[in-house]
Amino acid sequence: MDDLANALATDLDTTFPTVVENMGRQLFWGLRRICGDHQEAEDLTQETFIRAYRALDGYEPERIRAMDLRPWLWTIAMNLGRNHLRDRSRRPRYVEMTDAGREDPEPVDGAAWDRRLSVLNDHQRKAVVLRHVVGLGIVEISEITGRPEGTVKADVHRGLARLRETIEEEK
Amino acid sequence: MSIEDQLQQLSGDLPHGLTEGVALGTGLAEGYDFYESALGQVIVTFNPEGVSSVDIADGIEGRYRERHGRLLIRAEAPTAWRRHIPEAIERGTPGKLPVDLRSVTHFQEKVLRTTATIPKGEVRPYGWVAYEVESPRAVRAVGSAVARNPIPLIIPCHRVVRSDGHIGNYSLGGPHNKIELLEHEGAMPRLLEDLAARHIRVRGNPANRIYCLPTCRRIREASEVIDFRSTTAAEQAGYLACEHCRPHG
Numbered sequence: 001m002d003d004l005a006n007a008l009a010t011d012l013d014t015t016f017p018t019v020v021e022n023m024g025r026q027l028f029w030g031l032r033r034i035c036g037d038h039q040e041a042e043d044l045t046q047e048t049f050i051r052a053y054r055a056l057d058g059y060e061p062e063r064i065r066a067m068d069l070r071p072w073l074w075t076i077a078m079n080l081g082r083n084h085l086r087d088r089s090r091r092p093r094y095v096e097m098t099d100a101g102r103e104d105p106e107p108v109d110g111a112a113w114d115r116r117l118s119v120l121n122d123h124q125r126k127a128v129v130l131r132h133v134v135g136l137g138i139v140e141i142s143e144i145t146g147r148p149e150g151t152v153k154a155d156v157h158r159g160l161a162r163l164r165e166t167i168e169e170e171k
Numbered sequence: 172m173s174i175e176d177q178l179q180q181l182s183g184d185l186p187h188g189l190t191e192g193v194a195l196g197t198g199l200a201e202g203y204d205f206y207e208s209a210l211g212q213v214i215v216t217f218n219p220e221g222v223s224s225v226d227i228a229d230g231i232e233g234r235y236r237e238r239h240g241r242l243l244i245r246a247e248a249p250t251a252w253r254r255h256i257p258e259a260i261e262r263g264t265p266g267k268l269p270v271d272l273r274s275v276t277h278f279q280e281k282v283l284r285t286t287a288t289i290p291k292g293e294v295r296p297y298g299w300v301a302y303e304v305e306s307p308r309a310v311r312a313v314g315s316a317v318a319r320n321p322i323p324l325i326i327p328c329h330r331v332v333r334s335d336g337h338i339g340n341y342s343l344g345g346p347h348n349k350i351e352l353l354e355h356e357g358a359m360p361r362l363l364e365d366l367a368a369r370h371i372r373v374r375g376n377p378a379n380r381i382y383c384l385p386t387c388r389r390i391r392e393a394s395e396v397i398d399f400r401s402t403t404a405a406e407q408a409g410y411l412a413c414e415h416c417r418p419h420g
Contacts, residue, residue, distance in 0.1 A: 024186075046192045092218065094202075095246055132175050
């Protein structure tokens with residue numbers, strides 16, 4: 001049981017922004033590397049949090065206390081299809097959106113990695129990103145993606161092998 | 172550097188505006204934007220449910236927090252209904268614009284939705300609204316519901332006047348704004364005050380023997396009018412109530 005889940009159970013409205021601050025970075029960058037598009041990742045991240053808030057709003061405090069928030073949020077994110085875009089037109093939109101934080105992190109070449117990751121199939125890309133960009137364990141990834149642990153392991157393994165090949169080809 | 176190490180560095184900062192976007196999308200914060208009105212610039216606040224308040228823009232932030240205790244974030248209204256806001260302000264009725272009236276009671280909501288049906292250029296007394304919401308005795312409750320209208324201009328509470336015909340008070344900056352709005356809409360506030368001073372409540376058209384509230388568009392088309400001090404007086408003179416303005420209450 002973690003402190004954040006505890007605080008959420010006690011006061012959802014006050015604590016929720018902290019959840020966004022603490023988990024938004026990881027969620028966004030994981031989604032960003034999986035889908036390859038900044039705007040789409042931003043929309044998906046926002047939508048994940050909005051759905052999470054609504055779900056938590058209906059849960060009993062005991063249930064929230066017992067939650068493991070990170071894999072739960074990722075499960076929501078993975079279940080969001082493209083139909084989430086329908087809801088976007090019903091939401092107020094923050095206007096002072098700037099490009100701050102849009103640059104790819106140094107020292108790695110983000111654009112090159114987007115290209116390499118795009119070569120992987122969807123399962124491999126999700127598995128590799130969740131395992132190595134986000135840093136989730138095999139068990140968590142298996143829960144999130146609904147695929148057996150052995151399959152997830154194989155996805156990560158094959159994905160990394162494919163990335164190595166791609167880097168070799170670049171040379 | 173190994174592939175795994177490089178992958179680990181493929182993250183950056185939290186994107187700017189994400190926290191605000193989530194706060195707006197969950198309703199933990201209200202969005203706001205500025206619009207023009209007959210009273211100058213107004214601030215409109217909204218959330219995913221609809222428009223939640225209208226106020227005079229000047230010095231709003233302090234007042235808003237005082238009144239609603241919520242965070243305000245500068246935002247664009249949802250694209251699904253953004254275009255209806257200027258139109259709703261201009262016409263003085265929500266039309267297709269969703270309004271969020273969760274902050275008022277069920278009765279108050281009924282009063283405000285009825286108020287929203289009063290046509291531009293016309294006014295109705297509090298008693299009329301009470302009658303329309305099927306609580307003819309609840310004139311005072313109607314008065315306080317109208318006074319607490321969170322969405323003035325769009326829900327046209329300026330079109331509700333005292334039952335004695337006087338213009339009455341207005342929450343959005345005071346009674347002079349109510350007079351200004353009614354003048355702008357062609358509801359003849361000066362004539363209304365004049366009739367009220369003479370205790371005239373309804374006016375009849377001798378050509379068709381129909382009596383109306385003074386601002387009703389039907390009576391304004393009449394070439395000649397007869398003034399009455401009450402609906403009873405009009406009925407006793409053999410006049411029938413207009414079906415457009417329903418001069419009861």
